[in-house]
Structures are given as structure tokens and as C-alpha cells.
Amino acid sequence: MSRFKRAVLWAALSAVILLAALSIYGAFIGAERAQAFFNSLPLAVYWFALMALLIAGIALFRRLLQVPPLLLMHLGFIIVLVGAMWGSNGGHALARQLFGIDKIPQGQMGILEQTQENRVMPADSNSTRELPFSVRLKDFRMEYYKPGHLLIQSRTGQNWRVPAEAGQTLSLGEGLGIVTIRRVFENFRIDIQSDEPVAHDEPGGSNPALEVSIERSGTAPGKRYVFERMPGHANPNDPLSMSYSRMVRDYISDLEIVEDGKVVAAKDIEVNHPLHYGGYHFYQHSYGEDKLGEYTVLMVVSNSGLNLVYGGYLMLVAGVFWHFWSRRVLAAVRSRRMMTPETAGRDE
Amino acid sequence: MAIKFTVQGFLIYVTIAAYLLAFVAAVTGRRRAGQTLFVAGFLAAVISFVYRWCDVRHVPLQNLFEVFLFLGMACYPISRFCRRILSIGGQWADMLIGAVVLFPAGFVFNAEPMQLPPALQSWLFTPHVAVYMLAYIFMAKATFQAAGQLAGPGPGIEKTWLPPEQATYELIAIGFPLLTLGLVLGSWWGKLAWGNYWGWDPKELWSLASWLVYLGYFHWRYMFGRKHPATNSLWAITGMAAIIITLLWVNLSQLFPGLHSYAT
Numbered sequence: 001m002s003r004f005k006r007a008v009l010w011a012a013l014s015a016v017i018l019l020a021a022l023s024i025y026g027a028f029i030g031a032e033r034a035q036a037f038f039n040s041l042p043l044a045v046y047w048f049a050l051m052a053l054l055i056a057g058i059a060l061f062r063r064l065l066q067v068p069p070l071l072l073m074h075l076g077f078i079i080v081l082v083g084a085m086w087g088s089n090g091g092h093a094l095a096r097q098l099f100g101i102d103k104i105p106q107g108q109m110g111i112l113e114q115t116q117e118n119r120v121m122p123a124d125s126n127s128t129r130e131l132p133f134s135v136r137l138k139d140f141r142m143e144y145y146k147p148g149h150l151l152i153q154s155r156t157g158q159n160w161r162v163p164a165e166a167g168q169t170l171s172l173g174e175g176l177g178i179v180t181i182r183r184v185f186e187n188f189r190i191d192i193q194s195d196e197p198v199a200h201d202e203p204g205g206s207n208p209a210l211e212v213s214i215e216r217s218g219t220a221p222g223k224r225y226v227f228e229r230m231p232g233h234a235n236p237n238d239p240l241s242m243s244y245s246r247m248v249r250d251y252i253s254d255l256e257i258v259e260d261g262k263v264v265a266a267k268d269i270e271v272n273h274p275l276h277y278g279g280y281h282f283y284q285h286s287y288g289e290d291k292l293g294e295y296t297v298l299m300v301v302s303n304s305g306l307n308l309v310y311g312g313y314l315m316l317v318a319g320v321f322w323h324f325w326s327r328r329v330l331a332a333v334r335s336r337r338m339m340t341p342e343t344a345g346r347d348e
Numbered sequence: 349m350a351i352k353f354t355v356q357g358f359l360i361y362v363t364i365a366a367y368l369l370a371f372v373a374a375v376t377g378r379r380r381a382g383q384t385l386f387v388a389g390f391l392a393a394v395i396s397f398v399y400r401w402c403d404v405r406h407v408p409l410q411n412l413f414e415v416f417l418f419l420g421m422a423c424y425p426i427s428r429f430c431r432r433i434l435s436i437g438g439q440w441a442d443m444l445i446g447a448v449v450l451f452p453a454g455f456v457f458n459a460e461p462m463q464l465p466p467a468l469q470s471w472l473f474t475p476h477v478a479v480y481m482l483a484y485i486f487m488a489k490a491t492f493q494a495a496g497q498l499a500g501p502g503p504g505i506e507k508t509w510l511p512p513e514q515a516t517y518e519l520i521a522i523g524f525p526l527l528t529l530g531l532v533l534g535s536w537w538g539k540l541a542w543g544n545y546w547g548w549d550p551k552e553l554w555s556l557a558s559w560l561v562y563l564g565y566f567h568w569r570y571m572f573g574r575k576h577p578a579t580n581s582l583w584a585i586t587g588m589a590a591i592i593i594t595l596l597w598v599n600l601s602q603l604f605p606g607l608h609s610y611a612t
Binding site for chain 1: 433434463465466467469470518521522524525528529532535536537539540541542543544545546547548549550551553554556557560561563564567568570571590597
């Protein structure tokens with residue numbers, strides 16, 4: 001091996017060790033600072049140097065060109081780096097200057113139900129920018145795991161968890177009585193009928209609640225309502241505090257893309273299922289309610305460079321399995337023959 | 349630390365006991381008994397995993413408890429695969445790995461069943477975690493072989509198996525593609541769930557660091573071959589150290605207050 005080739009190999013090994021060390025450093029400073037760190041100027045120099053090393057490696061080492069899976073892995077790595085650079089903030093700025101492609105790298109947009117919106121608050125500035133199309137929110141909804149749970153805590157710190165289904169009953173032991181869930185409300189409302197307040201479930205809205213009865217020996221059975229939205233409504237003399245909790249199964253925004261007054265795309269997006277349109281992905285990010293109504297918050301992410309990153313991943317994975325597994329596993333499975341110590345453990 | 353007085357806990361303890369007895373039998377030369385006990389432990393581990401699956405009604409790979417349950421089950425088939433296909437021995441180490449990984453599941457980690465939050469409801473969830481866990485077992489086996497190489501030739505090494513340095517290499521060569529696939533699947537899933545294929549999260553960065561250590565190992569071994577076997581072994585051991593930190597980061601990060609982590 002020539003001295004130059006040896007130097008390139010040493011440089012590659014040093015680059016790998018340096019990146020491992022920087023990753024560990026990044027793990028200690030938290031995601032936000034790590035992101036800024038890995039996108040800083042000195043690191044940009046590192047990324048370009050790493051890419052140059054990979055290219056030099058492919059050019060210098062005949063073995064990388066002759067062994068297809070090795071070439072696939074190294075090329076895949078380069079393509080991932082190119083894709084990541086293209087999709088970075090710097091890549092977006094460069095695309096704007098060189099090719100006039102003006103895209104927002106990443107941002108958020110809030111949309112009220114039954115309205116449409118094209119303004120995005122970019123992650124890296126305080127002035128809103130506009131998309132060349134609008135996103136309309138037809139409906140936002142949350143789905144819950146059923147049943148929810150009635151959580152009970154005694155003054156002595158004992159905890160119980162009862163599935164929130166009518167008829168569920170639990171004996172809490174001496175002095176605390178028996179708790180029974182009588183009714184489960186989706187939208188709890190109180191009406192006054194013949195001067196008596198009557199609880200009922202009104203379709204449409206949402207005010208989840210439970211009707212719970214408590215029976216203790218020597219006292220009349222008591223009844224109380226436990227609300228999901230108003231925990232902690234407890235009498236200070238009460239030996240038990242109760243709350244109603246439901247776990248969210250999914251957040252769903254029913255979206256339409258409107259361009260030139262026409263609906264050109266539609267999707268119910270949820271976590272893990274974004275909408276892809278016009279060079280952007282739209283993700284369910286957050287939600288809320290104010291005096292104007294319910295709204296969803298979408299994360300908008302440019303797809304620049306993404307196909308390159310995915311293509312690079314595919315090459316990397318294909319190459320690494322081909323190179324390391326094909327001889328060992330496939331050959332053994334096909335021939336059904338045990339490998340001998342002489343043939344195994346060869347240098348790659 | 350707490351004993352789990354449940355069916356699940358009982359199954360875990362039975363598995364640990366079987367693996368430990370198998371280990372004792374193996375190192376005291378009772379090979380056949382060790383083999384039988386190892387298989388018995390594996391069957392108990394399978395029942396334990398299936399029991400958990402029925403209990404939580406989703407693939408039980410959500411938290412550290414479930415993941416360690418999986419590790420305790422996977423060590424036997426991997427051990428068998430390594431003996432038959434790769435000619436790699438050290439079965440006693442696999443029995444020990446099985447018992448060691450089940451110990452925190454049995455005594456430390458919380459086994460409260462949990463419903464899947466929205467981000468975990470993805471078909472990528474199972475392959476991403478499972479592939480990583482398989483990779484970790486191969487790398488753990490590689491570490492034992494590397495330690496054996498550093499310790500020098502002992503009386504227990506048989507001619508039928510690969511020598512430790514080569515065995516380390518073979519195991520890492522099997523584990524590394526799985527590690528790469530796990531990283532890529534995680535990245536792809538991150539893109540679908542959170543919008544970015546790389547989030548610079550501490551756990552991501554530790555997993556990248558462990559991947560890079562093995563990448564360094566391959567380049568080092570390409571450069572020097574078997575000229576510096578001790579250094580080759582140190583690479584493998586460093587990789588395992590990084591993996592352990594990656595796997596337990598959520599717990600370890602509590603030692604460094606204020607740090608960001610996934611599951612807290």
C-alpha cells in the first residue's frame with residue numbers, strides 16, 4: 001500500500017473516531033444545542049472533508065471499485081451526506097441563490113377548524129412566510145383508548161386504578177368502602193327537572209365524566225361526579241381523591257390542500273401519517289382551543305434532499321448486508337453445509 | 349429493586365434459574381445437562397414473552413422491561429445459529445448473557461402494562477427495535493470473544509471452534525448490518541413520526557457513536573489485519589460499552605440532571 005493511500009486510510013479512521021467523539025459530546029448537550037452544533041461552520045467543514053475523503057477512497061482504492069457491495073456502501077454514505085446538505089438550512093439558502101428555488105426549510109402553521117391558511121412561521125425566523133397553496137382544516141379530533149381509568153388515591157397514599165366502565169366495582173378495604181362506577185359520560189350536562197338537578201349525556205360536545213357511588217358501612221351511599229377536565233375537585237375532609245384519565249390514541253387533522261380555489265389533495269393526517277404535497281410534508285404537531293374555536297398546529301417540512309437520503313440509506317443497507325451476510329448466511333443456508341474454521345473468519 | 353409476585357415475574361425467575369444452572373453445568377463440564385437446561389430456559393422465556401404479548405395486546409417491545417424480555421429469549425436461537433453456521437462456541441457465555449439481561453427485567457424495570465402513545469403506533473416499531481436487539485446480542489457475544497482473546501489461550505478453548513479474534517470479527521460482521529438497519533429504520537420512522545429523519549437526540553447520537561465504533565473497527569482491521577489482536581479486541585469492547593450506554597441512556601441520563609431524553 002502506498003504511503004498516500006495509507007494516509008487516506010488513517011484520515012478516514014480519524015474522521016470516524018472524531019465523529020464518534022463529537023456524537024458523544026452532542027449527547028451530553030441536549031438535542032437543541034446538538035443540532036446547532038452539528039450545523040455550525042466548523043462542522044460544515046468536517047462534513048465536506050468527510051465527503052472528500054470518501055470520494056478519495058473510492059478513487060484510490062481499487063478494491064472499493066471491484067467489490068460492488070463495498071462501493072454501494074461508500075457511495076450510499078456520500079449520497080446520504082449530499083441529501084442531508086441539500087435539505088439543510090444552508091442547502092436551502094444555496095438553492096435560493098443558485099436556482100431561485102425559494103422553499104421554507106421547516107416551520108409551523110396553526111389552522112382554525114373550517115378555515116384555510118397559507119402562512120407558515122419558519123423555525124429560524126420571526127416573520128411569517130407564505131406557501132403557494134393553502135391548507136384547509138375540515139376537522140380536528142382526538143381518539144382515546146377505551147376504557148379510560150378512574151384513579152383513586154387515599155390520604156395514606158394508597159393508589160387504585162379502575163377501568164372506567166359502568167358496573168366496575170372495587171372494594172378499597174376497611175373504612176374506605178366500596179367504589180362502583182355507575183355511568184360514563186362523553187359530554188356531561190346538568191339539567192334541572194322538577195327542581196332536581198339531573199345529569200345526562202348530551203351528544204355533540206365533550207366533557208368526559210364518571211358517576212361514582214361509594215358505599216361505606218354505617219353511612220348512606222354517596223354519589224359523586226369525577227371530571228376529566230377538572231381534576232382535584234375534592235372536599236378536604238374526603239378520605240379519597242379521584243380523577244378520571246383517558247389516554248390519547250391518536251390526533252387527527254382532516255386536511256385539504258386548496259390551490260387556485262380548487263381542492264387538489266386531501267388526507268386525514270395523524271401521527272406517523274403525514275400529508276405530502278408541493279415539496280412539503282405536513283405533520284400533526286399540536287392542537288389547542290381559543291375563543292375562535294379549535295385549531296390544529298402542523299409542522300411543515302421541506303422535502304428537499306429527502307429522496308437522496310432515502311436512496312443513500314437503501315444503498316448503505318443493501319451494501320452492508322450483501323457484503324457481510326451473503327457469504328456467511330446465504331451460502332450456509334443454501335448449501336446446508338457447516339462452515340469450517342478454515343473458511344470462516346477470512347479478512348474482508 | 350423489587351421481586352415481582354406475578355405470573356410474569358415467576359416465568360422470568362424460572363428462566364433466570366434455568367440459564368444460571370445451564371451455565372454452572374456447562375462450566376463444570378456437564379455439557380448435556382447444560383444443553384437441556386439452556387433449552388428449558390429458552391422455552392420458559394418464550395412462554396414469558398408470549399404471556400406478556402397477550403397481556404399488553406401489542407408486540408411487547410415498548411419499554412426496557414419488554415425489550416430485556418426479548419433479549420432473554422433471543423440469546424438461545426442466536427447461540428445455536430452461531431454454533432451451527434459460524435462455528436463459534438462460547439455457549440456458556442450465551443447462558444450468562446441470557447441470565448444477565450433477564451435480571452433487570454425480573455428485579456429492576458417497571459412491568460406496568462402501557463398503552464402505545466400515538467408516536468409508537470407504526471409498523472416500523474417492531475422491526476426497528478427487534479433488529480437492534482438482535483444486533484446487540486451478536487455484539488455482546490463478540491465482546492465475550494474479544495475478552496477471551498485478551499485473556500489469552502485458556503484450557504477451555506476447543507479446536508472445533510474459531511479462535512477468539514476471528515470469532516469476534518465474524519460476530520461483528522453479522523451484527524453490524526443489523527445495527528445499520530436498525531439505525532436506518534429508526535431514522536425513517538423518525539421522519540414519519542416527528543418530521544425529521546435525524547433529531548440530534550442523545551439516544552440517537554449514542555446509537556450513531558456505537559455504529560461508528562464498529563465502523564472504525566472494520567477500517568482498523570482492514571489496515572492491520574491480525575497484527576494487533578489486542579487492539580482489535582479493544583475496539584469490540586468499546587463498541588459494546590457504547591451500546592450499553594445507548595440502551596440504558598433513558599435511565600442513565602437521570603444521573604445528569606437537566607438532560608433531554610426520550611421517555612422521561
